[in-house]
Amino acid sequence: MEPVRNSKNPLVVEAARLHRSRERKQTGTTMIEGPHLLEEAIQAGVDIRQLFALAVDTESRELARHLGIDPVLIDEPALKRLAGTETPRGPIAVVAIPEETDPTEQNLLVSWGVSDPGNVGTMIRTARAFGWGFCFAEGTADPWSPKVLRSAAGSQFGTGIHSVSELSQLVSSGYEPVSTVVRGGEDPSKLGDGRFALLIGEEAAGLPDDIVAACDRSVTIPMPGGAESLNAAVAAGIIVHEISRAAR
Numbered sequence: 001m002e003p004v005r006n007s008k009n010p011l012v013v014e015a016a017r018l019h020r021s022r023e024r025k026q027t028g029t030t031m032i033e034g035p036h037l038l039e040e041a042i043q044a045g046v047d048i049r050q051l052f053a054l055a056v057d058t059e060s061r062e063l064a065r066h067l068g069i070d071p072v073l074i075d076e077p078a079l080k081r082l083a084g085t086e087t088p089r090g091p092i093a094v095v096a097i098p099e100e101t102d103p104t105e106q107n108l109l110v111s112w113g114v115s116d117p118g119n120v121g122t123m124i125r126t127a128r129a130f131g132w133g134f135c136f137a138e139g140t141a142d143p144w145s146p147k148v149l150r151s152a153a154g155s156q157f158g159t160g161i162h163s164v165s166e167l168s169q170l171v172s173s174g175y176e177p178v179s180t181v182v183r184g185g186e187d188p189s190k191l192g193d194g195r196f197a198l199l200i201g202e203e204a205a206g207l208p209d210d211i212v213a214a215c216d217r218s219v220t221i222p223m224p225g226g227a228e229s230l231n232a233a234v235a236a237g238i239i240v241h242e243i244s245r246a247a248r
Contacts, residue, residue: 040154047096105133113139121151122233185220
């Protein structure tokens, strides 16, 4: 009979550290929760390093063996410690973070310092839905954190995830940076044809002034209802939709 690990077991403790950004960077791994995210990772050919499953979860145990790894059986407290959620759903897997590549997508959705994991996850999900890539600058919530992976429903495994530190990197890759501003920009539906890198800033502060000034073009969502602003991920979704629809 295989041993069942508890929440204090060294294997569980070590995997739980992946909730910290520093541990993810040092190990090049992250943690995913639930069958849907695991399926997304497997279909993308991601390296599955460990799979934690409840002793009663025979389906996950068989899946682990099919993947050529020994499942780590755990109890309920260990599952909660690994998942970090109130109502966790197994299995939990430790997976390798895919290596970055240069962006090749037609368009990029760029998070310039969006720090909320929910917003970043939704933006990644939006990018995948419309066939865009996703770029992230300093200050952005880690796209490979368990929270962002849950929010994005694993869309990281189905679209390009790229880091960026300067606008010049986007330009040299053939993209036209477009800033998103609350007022004074073009209607995104009239942006025309191009290969765009759409920049979204932090929800409260927006994009830094120097970044807006460095972009030749800016877009603003027409809001006849008079709302002052929109949630960062909602704004990103509307603009990506409008640009994609105009291109079609």
